[in-house]
Amino acid sequence: MKTIGIFANCDKPSAPSVLCQLNRLAPRLSVRLLAMEPAAQFLPCAACVTPEELIRRIDLLLVLGGDGTMLSAIRLLQGRNIPVLGVNLGSLGFLTSVTQQNMEQALACLARGRFTTSRRTLADCLVRRASKIIRRYRALNDVVIDRGASPRIITLDLLVDGEAVSSCMGDGLIISTPTGSTGHSLSAGGPILHPESRSFVISLICPHTLSTRPLVIPDEKRITVVVAKSAGDLLLSADGQVGEPLRTGDRIEVRRSSRQVRFIHLPDYSYFSVLRQKLHWRGSALA
Numbered sequence: 001m002k003t004i005g006i007f008a009n010c011d012k013p014s015a016p017s018v019l020c021q022l023n024r025l026a027p028r029l030s031v032r033l034l035a036m037e038p039a040a041q042f043l044p045c046a047a048c049v050t051p052e053e054l055i056r057r058i059d060l061l062l063v064l065g066g067d068g069t070m071l072s073a074i075r076l077l078q079g080r081n082i083p084v085l086g087v088n089l090g091s092l093g094f095l096t097s098v099t100q101q102n103m104e105q106a107l108a109c110l111a112r113g114r115f116t117t118s119r120r121t122l123a124d125c126l127v128r129r130a131s132k133i134i135r136r137y138r139a140l141n142d143v144v145i146d147r148g149a150s151p152r153i154i155t156l157d158l159l160v161d162g163e164a165v166s167s168c169m170g171d172g173l174i175i176s177t178p179t180g181s182t183g184h185s186l187s188a189g190g191p192i193l194h195p196e197s198r199s200f201v202i203s204l205i206c207p208h209t210l211s212t213r214p215l216v217i218p219d220e221k222r223i224t225v226v227v228a229k230s231a232g233d234l235l236l237s238a239d240g241q242v243g244e245p246l247r248t249g250d251r252i253e254v255r256r257s258s259r260q261v262r263f264i265h266l267p268d269y270s271y272f273s274v275l276r277q278k279l280h281w282r283g284s285a286l287a
Helices: 015-028 051-057 067-077 100-112 271-278
Strands: 003-008 032-035 060-065 084-088 116-129 132-139 142-146 154-160 163-170 172-176 199-205 215-218 223-229 234-238 242-246 251-265
Touching: 003 015, 003 051, 003 067, 015 032, 015 060, 015 100, 032 051, 051 067, 060 067, 067 084, 084 100, 116 142, 116 234, 132 142, 132 234, 132 242, 142 251, 154 172, 163 172, 163 199, 172 223
Parallel strands: 003 032, 003 060, 060 084, 084 251
Antiparallel strands: 116 132, 116 251, 142 172, 142 234, 154 163, 154 223, 172 199, 199 215, 223 251, 234 242
């Protein structure tokens, strides 16, 4: 991993100091850096490139920020087989596994090839209106349909592989990948899936029935959601960052993408350790 791209959220207060640290470490480890503006301003040793050049020339993408920054970086890659590693400059950081304090160790491991990778599922989403495909999206975390600012409940018809599952009334619906199961889906009462699971989770947002529960299905299934009833435009979002309004009659289809994301892990990485830390699992208070 000799050519590393830098994708940084420079709005984070600690970003300038972390980038300056990278600038000192990279020459010492014989690592070449490429960066876009504004991060390139803090990296005199890096070549300043366009987004297109960045993803064409790098062996690895180092992401500095929080989970939102990581999601933006994944979207920049457009499904290319380029591994990513996140340095957490935010608060929660499920997707950014390296702390600022361990960045020197991380860079040394990358330079020496001392790491492992895991593959994460992506979800492809398309929106049909009057039988015409009007938009396509790709998501690492989730696809969400919600009522936006409207105070009225909505009705969504859910189908799996063309078979009717339920007519769902509530505030919206979340289709989550295993990676996204610790995000919006978890807040809506969904289960935590191991990131290497081959499943999707379908969860309703504030369902208007006590019998509705999250549904876990194999990820080779095709999920279809039809907007059956709505008092106004709904909102569709992919990873909470891109999307558009929906209308009554629109069909949203979600399936597993043929592309994946490769996450880099350092030798001491443990997914369950991340869960314990981020979710504050402390065991029984009586122990």
